[in-house]
Amino acid sequence: MTKSEVGLALTDVLEFKALPAQVRLRPSPILNMKLFHPNVIFVERRARDYPMTREILRPLSEIPVREIDSHQNLASQEFGVNRRIANEKRSLILAVKEGELVKQVERDLFRSTPNEYYIIHSLGCPFDCEYCFLYDYLDHQRPTVFVNLPDILKRIEEIINASSPMSFWKNPFSHEDDLELKKDSSGMTDSDEEIQSLAPPLSPSPSLFFHAGEFSDALAYDHLTNLSQPLVELFAKHQHARLEMRTKSDYIDNLIGLNHNGQTVISWTFNPQEVAARIEHQTASLDERIHAAQKVQAAGYWVGLRFDPIVWYPEWQTGYKAMIKKIFTALDSKKISDISLGMFRATPGLRRVIQHRLRHSWLLAGEMIQCEDKKYRYFKPIRLEMYRAILGWIREFAPEVKVELCMEAPEVEEKIKR
Amino acid sequence: MRIENIAIADIDLTSPSWDDFIFTYPQNPAPLVESIRAVELQQPIVVAEFEQQYKIVIGVRRLLACKELGWKKIPSLVRRDETRENLLWLSLQEKVGGRPLNAMEKSRVLQRFAILWHGDLERLQKEICPLLDIPPTIEAVETYLFFKEFSEKHQDDLAAGRLTPQHAELLRPLRPEDRRMTADKLFGEHRVSLQEAREMVDNVSSLAARDGVRVNDIFDRPQIKEIFVNESWTPRQRAGQLRTYLQHERFPRLSDTEEKFAKLAESLEKQKISVRPPRFFEGNELTVTVRAGEAEEISAAITAMQDAAKRGLWKKLFALLQGEEVS
Numbered sequence: 001m002t003k004s005e006v007g008l009a010l011t012d013v014l015e016f017k018a019l020p021a022q023v024r025l026r027p028s029p030i031l032n033m034k035l036f037h038p039n040v041i042f043v044e045r046r047a048r049d050y051p052m053t054r055e056i057l058r059p060l061s062e063i064p065v066r067e068i069d070s071h072q073n074l075a076s077q078e079f080g081v082n083r084r085i086a087n088e089k090r091s092l093i094l095a096v097k098e099g100e101l102v103k104q105v106e107r108d109l110f111r112s113t114p115n116e117y118y119i120i121h122s123l124g125c126p127f128d129c130e131y132c133f134l135y136d137y138l139d140h141q142r143p144t145v146f147v148n149l150p151d152i153l154k155r156i157e158e159i160i161n162a163s164s165p166m167s168f169w170k171n172p173f174s175h176e177d178d179l180e181l182k183k184d185s186s187g188m189t190d191s192d193e194e195i196q197s198l199a200p201p202l203s204p205s206p207s208l209f210f211h212a213g214e215f216s217d218a219l220a221y222d223h224l225t226n227l228s229q230p231l232v233e234l235f236a237k238h239q240h241a242r243l244e245m246r247t248k249s250d251y252i253d254n255l256i257g258l259n260h261n262g263q264t265v266i267s268w269t270f271n272p273q274e275v276a277a278r279i280e281h282q283t284a285s286l287d288e289r290i291h292a293a294q295k296v297q298a299a300g301y302w303v304g305l306r307f308d309p310i311v312w313y314p315e316w317q318t319g320y321k322a323m324i325k326k327i328f329t330a331l332d333s334k335k336i337s338d339i340s341l342g343m344f345r346a347t348p349g350l351r352r353v354i355q356h357r358l359r360h361s362w363l364l365a366g367e368m369i370q371c372e373d374k375k376y377r378y379f380k381p382i383r384l385e386m387y388r389a390i391l392g393w394i395r396e397f398a399p400e401v402k403v404e405l406c407m408e409a410p411e412v413e414e415k416i417k418r
Numbered sequence: 419m420r421i422e423n424i425a426i427a428d429i430d431l432t433s434p435s436w437d438d439f440i441f442t443y444p445q446n447p448a449p450l451v452e453s454i455r456a457v458e459l460q461q462p463i464v465v466a467e468f469e470q471q472y473k474i475v476i477g478v479r480r481l482l483a484c485k486e487l488g489w490k491k492i493p494s495l496v497r498r499d500e501t502r503e504n505l506l507w508l509s510l511q512e513k514v515g516g517r518p519l520n521a522m523e524k525s526r527v528l529q530r531f532a533i534l535w536h537g538d539l540e541r542l543q544k545e546i547c548p549l550l551d552i553p554p555t556i557e558a559v560e561t562y563l564f565f566k567e568f569s570e571k572h573q574d575d576l577a578a579g580r581l582t583p584q585h586a587e588l589l590r591p592l593r594p595e596d597r598r599m600t601a602d603k604l605f606g607e608h609r610v611s612l613q614e615a616r617e618m619v620d621n622v623s624s625l626a627a628r629d630g631v632r633v634n635d636i637f638d639r640p641q642i643k644e645i646f647v648n649e650s651w652t653p654r655q656r657a658g659q660l661r662t663y664l665q666h667e668r669f670p671r672l673s674d675t676e677e678k679f680a681k682l683a684e685s686l687e688k689q690k691i692s693v694r695p696p697r698f699f700e701g702n703e704l705t706v707t708v709r710a711g712e713a714e715e716i717s718a719a720i721t722a723m724q725d726a727a728k729r730g731l732w733k734k735l736f737a738l739l740q741g742e743e744v745s
Binding site for chain 2: 075077078079080084314355356358361362364365366367369370371372379380381382383384409411412415
């Protein structure tokens with residue numbers, strides 16, 4: 001890639017002038033998230049004849065297609081990190097995934113994650129969340145969809161079939177052991193029974209978890225790939241494995257009407273609208289996400305709430321409290337599978353990208369210090385204060401839903417659990 | 419190629435593109451004037467002929483010195499029918515064959531070739547960076563191109579080595595209007611190390627982001643102005659004061675916790691017991707060090723630690739470590 005794909009004048013670049021309007025990263029509109037529509041498509045030669053490639057290209061026939069040897073080493077050669085990212089995010093790569101199709105979740109410094117897997121259906125994401133770890137993880141930000149989906153599905157099934165349907169994963173924030181939730185002879189609580197009458201049961205402690213939203217948003221490409229259908233239908237057949245599709249999209253059309261058998265959780269990352277508008281570009285607004293979550297709950301799905309990353313800003317208390325009220329007023333808390341809380345954290349590499357992209361963003365303005373795992377987090381008393389407040393607001397609406405912390409130091413988890 | 423005596427008036431020294439093939443920075447001819455006056459010009463300059471006018475390719479300072487001496491003509495090697503790219507390469511090869519290029523000269527080389535190659539970053543990294551002893555990365559190329567944005571004073575500092583490329587690069591994420599004041603406050607006579615500079619730039623810009631103001635507004639605060647008018651401090655001491663102020667403002671809760679911890683631990687210092695929290699209070703354990711020159715001092719230290727326990731001092735120190743409020 002040696003020439004500008006957006007037709008910028010080099011003199012503008014060398015003069016470091018303001019970006020032309022068409023390459024600016026715009027904040028998300030309040031309503032009507034626009035579905036991803038690339039302006040150029042790169043197709044790996046070996047991906048050319050896959051049925052999924054043809055399916056994706058059919059409605060995009062007006063978009064230029066370029067053949068490439070590999071989806072790797074395709075970093076844009078634009079001047080300036082903003083231009084590079086903007087340029088890369090407007091393209092789409094169709095590629096064949098080799099090697100690890102499903103990746104076992106590695107232990108992090110703070111917790112073990114037995115039998116959890118990431119499904120690598122895509123790499124990179126058309127959304128532009130300023131805090132995204134992929135900015136420090138991938139060598140380029142071109143959204144890449146792997147078209148050998150049958151290979152990926154086959155690998156998932158191999159893992160599921162090789163695993164016995166036993167349960168050993170226990171959520172530290174589960175209220176299963178609480179005295180007030182008395183279990184009957186079937187091992188179910190009153191609360192479980194009530195849930196069963198509303199939706200297909202959520203396998204209470206499946207032995208396998210598969211995540212479809214780690215290396216890309218799980219639904220960002222669904223209008224092009226219809227990935228959700230084969231995934232949801234595959235997991236519907238396996239009672240001891242659960243699929244989580246994590247997203248910031250509101251495109252849920254393909255999910256409605258599928259036989260999911262309660263084995264798929266659709267989870268949304270939520271932030272107050274004033275945060276989402278500033279740092280989660282191209283994504284659905286808070287209202288759109290809530291509305292989409294309502295629809296999938298109505299279709300019998302369990303919904304996961306991901307308050308991660310929680311971002312400090314001077315008015316965070318007002319913002320998060322109002323958001324939580326809004327979410328729990330709109331959603332049925334009995335159809336919420338679990339909630340996770342995670343404070344914004346950044347590797348040194350991501351921090352550098354944010355600083356250079358955003359001229360020392362508001363995102364880094366909190367009291368961030370470097371922790372033992374080298375990641376930057378808010379100073380511990382601030383994290384504790386925010387966790388306690390947010391957990392308290394959640395408990396006002398959903399006293400029994402499982403809540404867990406993400407990527408947090410054990411002493412902080414311990415204090416929040418108390 | 420023969421040497422020609424060409425009229426200096428025929429050499430372009432005024433158009434916006436007059437020094438398109440020149441990388442030399444600064445172009446001040448003063449040091450050469452006396453030498454040429456004494457021993458004449460020992461080496462012809464190189465010019466290129468373009469549409470009945472000449473452009474300087476090699477020897478800009480000699481040319482400017484001869485002009486200053488009032489010469490009407492200058493011995494020159496004239497390149498005709500050469501491409502712009504060939505002339506740039508000729509100028510670059512001559513340059514890298516001589517003394518090491520300074521940061522501004524490297525910046526100019528990259529600028530010229532970037533324009534010639536329509537922003538082909540890959541070629542710049544592969545073909546130019548190795549000649550300039552610059553890492554062949556996009557980031558390095560951008561850093562050197564960015565120096566063009568600096569004021570003349572800071573460009574001079576970069577060329578003279580008073581400002582390192584690493585220091586200058588710290589200013590890149592700042593708004594152009596904020597760079598000058600930041601450089602004035604942190605660099606030059608203040609002799610701030612790279613690590614200190616990085617911390618201060620980071621703190622001042624994060625403060626600006628948090629408070630929704632410009633970096634310059636932070637520097638305009640009375641507390642900072644006071645630091646820079648206090649004549650009893652050396653520039654280095656001023657930088658130290660500024661660093662402390664910015665750190666405190668940027669991390670108010672951390673600073674407050676550090677102060678509380680230090681105050682509580684102070685009573686033990688008298689018994690030669692030092693108590694240290696982990697970095698930024700992340701982690702579970704305090705480090706307690708006892709210094710003793712004789713057995714009695716050990717006994718005294720143990721007694722002091724027991725007394726501290728009775729007074730609830732350790733509980734307070736651990737509470738601070740665990741992120742809890744301590745009255």
